[in-house]
Amino acid sequence: MMETASANLAHDEFVTIRQFIYDKASIVIEDDQHYLIESRLAPVMEREGVQTFRHLIQQLQQPASEPLQNRVVNAITTNETYFFRDVKPFTVLRDKVLPQLIERRRTERQLRFFFGGCSSGQEPYSVAMMLRQSFPDLATWDLKLIAVDISGEMIRRAQEGCYTQFEINRGLPAPLLVKYFERQGLHWRLQQTIRDMVEFQEMSLVNIFSQLADIDVLFLRNILIYFDEKTRRHLLTRVEHVLRPDGYLIMGAAEAPIFYSTAFETLPGDSSNIFCPKSSPPNSTRIKL
Ligand SMILES: C[S@@+](CC[C@H](N)C(=O)[O-])C[C@H]1O[C@@H](n2cnc3c(N)ncnc32)[C@H](O)[C@@H]1O
Structure with missing residues (x-):
């Protein structure tokens, strides 16, 4: 597995968040997709007033964290669609x-x-x-x-x-x-x-x-x-x-x-x-x- 920890998201945090998303939505995040987690979760963290990924993980592990968990999954999904797609x-x-x-x-x-x-x-x-x-x-x-x-x-x-x-x-x-x-x-x-x-x-x-x-x-x-x-x-x-x-x-x-x-x-x-x-x-x- 490639260890491509970025400045903001440490590799162990990446692994934890990736596993959380897999458990919750069965969605697979590849080894080289640190950027995906960083870019999609940054607006969620800003809205929640959460400064670091470590803090976000702690929040996700709280008993009443379901709304936050859902916001994280929402942010990760790609929702591209349109009427009569592919005709x-x-x-x-x-x-x-x-x-x-x-x-x-x-x-x-x-x-x-x-x-x-x-x-x-x-x-x-x-x-x-x-x-x-x-x-x-x-x-x-x-x-x-x-x-x-x-x-x-x-x-x-x-x-x-x-x-x-x-x-x-x-x-x-x-x-x-x-x-x-x-x-x-x-x-x-x-x-x-x-x-x-x-x-x-x-x-x-x-x-x-x-x-x-x-x-x-x-x-x-x-x-x-x-x-x-x-x-x-x-x-x-x-x-x-x-x-x-x-x-x-x-x-x-x-x-x-x-x-x-x-x-x-x-x-x-x-x-x-x-x-x-x-x-x-x-x-x-x-x-x-
Ligand atoms: C790219 S869109 C496709 C929409 C539509 N089926 C189409 O082809 O236009 C994929 C959708 O799957 C949803 N999705 C991802 N994982 C899912 C899961 N485990 N269960 C249900 N929906 C999921 C996403 O939220 C997203 O809205």
Whole structure:
């Protein structure tokens, strides 16, 4: 292990804080990422009036330190996201996956979506708007969209559903802006009817799976990169168990379950990072792209 202690953050302090973040959020900080801890935690320390990392560690170890612990984890997470990110998975979901899934669920009239690491909500809200816009008949179905993130700050932002012009410009089609958003000063607020479609929870992905079952579409995008291989394998095993046999797993542009699990396969002819369990129905009843 490289000992690259910096002037402010001694190596033993780095190791302690890194272990705390791993225990709390399963997020891995590499040996050479002293700068990450220093730069992300400096504003937290300033706000808390904490002068040194040693003092911060002492505070984190106090019995009533949960709010500070959460602030530290919030500061470390990277929350990059935007509406309809990567476009293609959403197009395939709308044009191919959902029409066939809806057909298969026509009797039970129930659909369950899950979003792991939802950040400020653009990903689940993209799907909620799509459901309203393209599948209005589903309004009478039992729909559940569950979205979790470890960052309480992001979950509060997601629940608020209030976005800057910059965030709106990143991926939101103009017709959806006109139809589902209202201006509030310098921001745009998503209509309550769409906000109400998504149930947000502040929770680690590692802990949520015992509460889930029968998921039809599971988004796990741009989050596995923060975890070590053991956690990634563990999470994909959990995904395998909560996803319905004919459900779908949607991952990020550069991601695939194959590295951590043999239980999933790509859809025939697909390049949109949508996967299904190998135990799913034979090809004849499987979606064709
Ligand atoms: C880069 S964002 C991806 C957001 C969205 N999925 C997307 O692709 O646009 C990753 C999110 O994962 C969250 N995260 C990191 N570790 C987590 C954990 N252990 N449990 C739940 N969320 C976590 C971060 O707070 C962050 O908001």
